[in-house]
Amino acid sequence: MFFKQRVNEDASISYFLGCGGQGKAVAVDVLAGDEAWYLEQAKCLNVAITTVFDTHIHADHLSGGRQLAALCNAEYALHESNLGKVHFSFMRLSDQQIIMAGNTRIQVLHTPGHTEDSICLLVSDYRRSESPWFVITGDTLFVGSVGRPDLAGREQEMAARLWDSLHAQLLNRQDDLEIFPGHQAGSSCGADISGKPSSTIGFEKRWNPLLAMNQHDFVQAVTASIPPRPLDMERMVASNLGLTPDTVASTHE
Template sequence: MFFKQLSTKEASLSYLFGCGGKGRALAVDVVAGDEDWFVTQAEAQQVTITHVIETHVHADHYSGGRALAERLGAQYCLHASAQVRFPFHALADGDLIEAGNVSVRVLHTPGHTEDSICLLVTDRRRGEAPWFVLTGDTLFVGAVGRPDLAGREVEMAGRLFDSLHRKLLVLPDETEIFPAHQAGSVCGAGLSGKPCSTLGFERRFNPLLAETDRDAFIHALTAEIPPRPAEMERIVAANSGAA
């Protein structure tokens, strides 16, 4: 298995990973302007990008995912609940995507947005246990996703608590996490500049995960919400095909 993380503008983190032996790869959370990097890296690894996946419809940066998928003839994937105005491959909770010896399990984790997903990745050449999870804007290093983008912050904060405790925190401590943003992003408060972590470390030191009571978590999360991203409405409109 090969794995590459790209730190890009707006403190975003994008990913390219897959099976070099079978020549298959997936691109996740591609930022507009970075499409050539994915093409070049795929060529260097001698793989075909078969799936381009968004962990949700982004509100802080323009996505390059759809453009990359069209350029390569790959499937462009979003959760089925995504509110967009163009065709896409709809993902559901529990779906399994195969890329050679690499398998990706879709976890629907609403809270930051309704369509938020995480991607649980297994390298079957190493074993059958999941190795890492791409957590999108659901769980960051040192923080969790903001719940207010849909305008129902208390409801969505509760759903985020449920997603974290039912989908992510049931995984082993040694599971690595790779989020969609790091320090400098407005998609959460208190993000670390470190681009990865483990669930065990986050369980011990992430202040929001220390709140095991649902009501206390909601209160803590909604008490400190950063300003909305600049040009949020314009970005969402572009990423959803409405502009």
């Protein structure tokens, strides 16, 4: 397996990974403007990009996922809860679904809380072991923190769902499972995020205080420390949903 983590200037983190032996690759949380980097990486590695994932509809940056997928004739993948919300076709992902890229196995974990459609991607390299090696956690779990729950406007409800997602989908896994988040320090998508771009489940269970809390205390803590909303959030969400400028304007009249 090859694995590349791309740390961007806005503190978001994107991923490019796959199976060099069988020439298959996937991209995760691509920023608009970065499409050429992925195409160049694919060319250098002699792999074809087969699936481009967004772990959710982003509110802090414009996604380049659809554009990259179009450029390389790949599937653009989102959680199925976006059906009827986005204004384009996409590959619908469901909880526990398996996507293969050569010997790289990617299992979709639906983890609502930061947003309704949030997913994590549990990755195994079959040339190494069938057991999961790492999980790309998007904006669900950060190093030292968790995703903000207020973007849907129902922060108490969504914080409770985030606690459920963390405990049902991530914290019950092996301690040495590596985690690779969607942001590091400097992002507005969570409070007190570490500058370290990776961790393990065991380390986070020991040192991330939010993960040791019961649901009530977790909800209180997470909703008490919500950062300011991302600048120009409405425009970025609208663009990532596939709305045109005219449509966006009409929704505010």
